[in-house]
Amino acid sequence: MTVDPALISRLEEKAVDIRKKIIDLTVIAGSGHLGGALSMVEILVALYYHTLKVDPSQPKWPERDRFILSKGHGALALYPILADRGFYPEELMSNFNGLDSPFGMHPDMNKIPGVEMSTGSLGHGLSVAVGCALTARLDCASWRTFCLLGDGELNEGTVWEAAMSASKYKLGNLVALVDRNGFSLDGPTEEIMPLEPLKEKWIAFGWDTVEIDGNNMAEVLNALESLPEASGERPQCIIARTVKGKGVSFMENQSEWHYGCVDEQKAEEVKAELELARKGRGC
Amino acid sequence: MQAFTFNVLDVDRFATREMYGKVLVEIGRENPDIVVLSADMMRSNKTGDFAKAIPERFFNFGIAEQNMFGVAAGFAINGKIPYASTFAAFASMRCAEQLRTDIAYPNLKVRIVASHSGLSMGNGGTTHHATEDIAITRSMANMTVIVPADANECAKAVYASVDYPGPIYMRIGRGAEPIVYKQDYDFAIGKAVTVREGNDVTVIACGIMVMAAIKAARKLAEEGIETRVIDMHTIKPLDEEAVLKAARETGILITAEEHSIIGGLGGAVAEVLAEAGLPVKFSRIGLPDVYSTIGPPDDLYARYGLDAEGIYKKVKEMLGKK
Ligand SMILES: Cc1ncc(C[n+]2csc(CCOP(=O)(O)OP(=O)(O)O)c2C)c(N)n1
Numbered sequence: 001m002t003v004d005p006a007l008i009s010r011l012e013e014k015a016v017d018i019r020k021k022i023i024d025l026t027v028i029a030g031s032g033h034l035g036g037a038l039s040m041v042e043i044l045v046a047l048y049y050h051t052l053k054v055d056p057s058q059p060k061w062p063e064r065d066r067f068i069l070s071k072g073h074g075a076l077a078l079y080p081i082l083a084d085r086g087f088y089p090e091e092l093m094s095n096f097n098g099l100d101s102p103f104g105m106h107p108d109m110n111k112i113p114g115v116e117m118s119t120g121s122l123g124h125g126l127s128v129a130v131g132c133a134l135t136a137r138l139d140c141a142s143w144r145t146f147c148l149l150g151d152g153e154l155n156e157g158t159v160w161e162a163a164m165s166a167s168k169y170k171l172g173n174l175v176a177l178v179d180r181n182g183f184s185l186d187g188p189t190e191e192i193m194p195l196e197p198l199k200e201k202w203i204a205f206g207w208d209t210v211e212i213d214g215n216n217m218a219e220v221l222n223a224l225e226s227l228p229e230a231s232g233e234r235p236q237c238i239i240a241r242t243v244k245g246k247g248v249s250f251m252e253n254q255s256e257w258h259y260g261c262v263d264e265q266k267a268e269e270v271k272a273e274l275e276l277a278r279k280g281r282g283c
Numbered sequence: 284m285q286a287f288t289f290n291v292l293d294v295d296r297f298a299t300r301e302m303y304g305k306v307l308v309e310i311g312r313e314n315p316d317i318v319v320l321s322a323d324m325m326r327s328n329k330t331g332d333f334a335k336a337i338p339e340r341f342f343n344f345g346i347a348e349q350n351m352f353g354v355a356a357g358f359a360i361n362g363k364i365p366y367a368s369t370f371a372a373f374a375s376m377r378c379a380e381q382l383r384t385d386i387a388y389p390n391l392k393v394r395i396v397a398s399h400s401g402l403s404m405g406n407g408g409t410t411h412h413a414t415e416d417i418a419i420t421r422s423m424a425n426m427t428v429i430v431p432a433d434a435n436e437c438a439k440a441v442y443a444s445v446d447y448p449g450p451i452y453m454r455i456g457r458g459a460e461p462i463v464y465k466q467d468y469d470f471a472i473g474k475a476v477t478v479r480e481g482n483d484v485t486v487i488a489c490g491i492m493v494m495a496a497i498k499a500a501r502k503l504a505e506e507g508i509e510t511r512v513i514d515m516h517t518i519k520p521l522d523e524e525a526v527l528k529a530a531r532e533t534g535i536l537i538t539a540e541e542h543s544i545i546g547g548l549g550g551a552v553a554e555v556l557a558e559a560g561l562p563v564k565f566s567r568i569g570l571p572d573v574y575s576t577i578g579p580p581d582d583l584y585a586r587y588g589l590d591a592e593g594i595y596k597k598v599k600e601m602l603g604k605k
Contacts, residue, residue: 029406072410097406099578099586104408120410121373122346152323155345184346185323186331192323193345 003221007050012217015045016278019247021080023267023274029097031261033105034251036150037076039181039215039242046220047146048081056086059113065143066132068117070125071150071179072106078115079103087114123156125149126176130162133174133235144230146175152184155193160205163235167206172232176207179214181244187255199239207237214240247274289438292466296459300398302434303455304329306441307366308336314445315340318358320367322348328368328398348373352381352395359391364445370404371397371413371454375420386450387423394444395420395452400430401490401541402570402589403457405580413454414570418546420452421519427451427472428518430540430548432493433463436516439470447472454490458580461494463514475522481509484598485529485536489515489548492539492568495584498591503598510598518548523555530556530563535601537566539594541584544569564601568593 018041026032048054052065069078083090095101102111106120117128129147136143153159166174178198186192195201202209208228212219223238244258245251248270251260262270289306291297311317311333323346325331334341344351348369355365368374374397375382386393397416404411421428427449431437437455444451468476478493479500486496493514500510511533513525530536536556538549549567556565570587577583584590588597 097577099582100576101406101578104406104577106408106410108408118410120408121377152346155323155347157347157349185327186321186325186343189345192343193347 003218003225008218008221011045011049011221013278014049015041015217016274018045018077018080018084019274020271022076023262023270025076025080025093025096026262027264027267028094031259032076033073033258034076034260034262035183035244035254035257036071036074036179036181038246038248038251039244040074040077040148040179041246042215042217042220043148043177043179043240044077044081046217046224048085050221051224052146053143054085054114056114059087063141063143066116066129066145068125068129068132068145068147069107069119070129070147071122071153072119074148074150074179075105075107078107082112082114085114088112122150122153123158126159126162129174129176130166130169130171133166133171134169136173137169137171142230144173144175146177148177148179150184151178151180151182151189151195152192154178154195154198155184163202163205163207166235170233171235172228173230174235175227176235176237178237178239179242180239181242182253183244183255183258185258202237202239206234208234209237209239211239211241214242215246247277249273290435291462294462296461297434298459299431299434299437299455300329300457302437303396303398303441304332306438307333310441310445311337311340314364316362316364317445318342318363318365320344320351320355320365322346322351322369322373324369327370328396330368349378349381352378352393353385355393356381356385356389356391359386359393360389364392364394366394366396368396368398370411371400371416372411375413375416375452379419382420382452383423387425390425390449392448393450395450396455397452398455399457400454401456402575402583403580405583406577408577409574412575414541414543414575416452416454417518417540417542417548418550421551422546425449426519429453429472429516430489430518431455431516432490432514433460435462435464436470436514440472440516443470443472456491460491463493463497473517473520473522475525476514476516477511477525478514479510479512481511482533483509483535484602485511485513485533486539486594486598487513487515487526487529487536487548487552488539489518490541492541492589495589495591496539496594499594499598502591502595508598508602515548518551521551521555526552526555527559527561530559530561535564537568537594537597537601539568539589541589542569543572545572566597566601568597
């Protein structure tokens with residue numbers, strides 16, 4: 001399958017914008033889950049600007065695709081995208097993490113339009129996504145459910161309980177995306193709790209599984225475009241190999257930047273580096 | 284009495300979890316049966332100190348808390364003394380069944396040291412707040428529940444825990460908590476500490492609310508109101524004698540905790556008072572029956588009256604009713 005080069009280019013641009021907004025939001029709060037927010041930008045951008053059927057003017061539109069951010073600490077990347085898509089004005093985030101703000105470190109479905117489920121405790125989202133996908137089946141609806149998980153999050157047994165149930169119920173309308181950035185909190189996943197061979201695990205649990213470069217927009221789009229019909233019988237898993245802290249040289253693959261602080265001055269440096277990357281792409 | 288081997292006396296604030304990390308290394312060096320378990324949180328809860336000092340007795344289970352507590356039970360039935368740590372929200376709720384069925388029911392000597400308690404995760408929101416854990420764990424038979432008031436008391440409690448029978452749930456915070464104890468004192472699990480004498484009203488507090496109560500008592504003293512402040516560091520077994528004595532001598536009792544008003548310290552004290560049938564005025568300070576809004580912890584404490592000001596106001600209100 002070939003993806004329209006103009007689309008790729010437009011979404012690559014968008015990814016740079018979103019990374020810069022992640023940095024701006026972190027400045028408001030003083031700190032945030034930077035590593036895991038930066039690694040998942042291409043995935044979220046491809047979903048929200050191309051794949052997902054959603055209508056920002058009707059967040060609860062019944063026919064929408066459902067997206068569950070199981071790695072809830074990645075909210076830092078989700079918030080600016082939902083704002084940019086028009087679910088709420090960007091100004092609403094000006095008190096990010098402040099007293100009574102709707103926007104905390106983890107997303108709250110009752111406070112933020114477009115957030116499908118309140119998450120933050122790891123290992124819950126895929127079960128909720130199975131419930132969504134089963135509902136679509138019961139109602140003979142054509143919408144899909146997408147769920148983004150951290151790789152460290154896969155340590156939780158509940159993820160695999162959910163994975164078994166998805167294949168038992170033949171949920172071809174369910175897509176799990178794994179942000180395989182290679183790190184959890186304490187360090188590299190293969191030291192803290194080894195996951196490999198990861199692709200084989202998902203296959204053994206009954207999921208059609210592909211592995212892609214999750215920071216390469218063309219590959220992400222291609223994987224999403226290549227999903228079989230939602231009426232299929234096998235749940236779909238996309239293991240997206242990414243770089244934790246992607247785009248910011250001193251954060252990339254650095255465990256300490258799982259959660260870090262950025263002040264205004266640092267933010268300017270970081271955003272300058274992100275801009276350079278945009279220029280380097282020749283656009 | 285536990286020696287004040289490890290303490291911080293010269294600062295006003297110190298992170299309780301940092302003290303936990305340091306003391307763990309100490310007790311680990313003294314006792315070869317001690318093993319330390321973490322769930323991808325060795326930097327947050329400072330069990331990483333032990334990992335560096337005694338790597339062969341440190342085990343990291345990744346983000347898999349239920350497995351970690353099950354493994355702790357397996358260590359304990361073979362004579363090891365596991366100290367297993369994660370955030371209080373995950374220890375007490377996600378792993379409630381492991382705590383009850385694998386640890387409390389067989390009465391195993393597992394130490395569940397749960398950090399980032401109460402609202403200390405502020406803008407982390409409800410997924411990371413732990414305002415139910417005292418109620419949950421204290422309803423488990425055999426379980427001892429300890430909430431140290433500061434880093435120094437945490438050190439004493441961890442030392443005391445080594446030889447104490449049965450399972451212990453210990454609840455510690457996240458930030459740099461105020462230091463209550465700047466001098467050595469007697470600590471025993473199950474024995475409340477009266478940190479300030481007074482006969483007009485009693486505040487029974489635990490955790491960071493002890494310092495808040497002391498501050499409120501100082502302000503009340505300026506108005507001639509003498510407040511007894513009790514550090515109820517052990518919620519279970521509760522020092523009933525200290526509660527009843529305070530009820531008889533002061534007539535007004537207020538509990539203060541960084542926890543839901545349902546089922547925690549306030550609940551435990553209420554049970555004792557109701558059964559004793561004493562003519563006492565009683566009120567609970569805690570998170571009302573809601574999920575907290577988000578924000579920096581100090582703003583949340585102010586919002587819900589979980590600070591010196593909140594205690595001060597509550598005392599005045601109760602005195603008005605006398
Ligand atoms: C049940 C649970 N345990 C622990 C945590 C604390 N925690 C937050 S993020 C994180 C590491 C997550 O690693 P991963 O899933 O790989 O996410 P990423 O690297 O993409 O940020 C941990 C342990 C949590 N949020 N939930």
